[in-house]
Amino acid sequence: MYGIKEFVKIIRTTYKKCSDKKPSIETSYYISSKHMSAKDYNYGIRAHWGVESMHYVKDVTFGEDASLIRTGNAPINFSIIRNIVINLLRKKDYISFPQAIRMLGGDIEELVRMVV
Numbered sequence: 001m002y003g004i005k006e007f008v009k010i011i012r013t014t015y016k017k018c019s020d021k022k023p024s025i026e027t028s029y030y031i032s033s034k035h036m037s038a039k040d041y042n043y044g045i046r047a048h049w050g051v052e053s054m055h056y057v058k059d060v061t062f063g064e065d066a067s068l069i070r071t072g073n074a075p076i077n078f079s080i081i082r083n084i085v086i087n088l089l090r091k092k093d094y095i096s097f098p099q100a101i102r103m104l105g106g107d108i109e110e111l112v113r114m115v116v
Contacts, residue, residue: 006032012039058082088114
């Protein structure tokens with residue numbers, strides 16, 4: 001039932017947001033324990049990286065893994081707040097999350113406008 005069933009090679013073209021650079025070609029390899037169609041692999045890989053991109057932002061930009069908030073409901077509550085902030089910032093045209101944080105950090109009126 002378990003074990004390696006297939007090796008998958010994915011070649012993708014990526015573009016950096018707000019960049020004049022040429023697109024880059026990336027090759028990734030995956031191992032699967034079951035047989036699937038190319039469409040199913042594509043769906044699964046894209047879903048995985050969608051989750052990973054959220055975790056990356058939460059850890060690198062907001063320092064979630066280094067947080068000392070560890071008791072009661074506080075960790076999950078702060079995680080939810082980070083998710084809300086990330087989703088609000090993604091709707092704006094900032095080049096990066098650190099830039100958005102610098103631009104909005106002291107602008108309470110703009111933060112309120114984003115939520116309303």
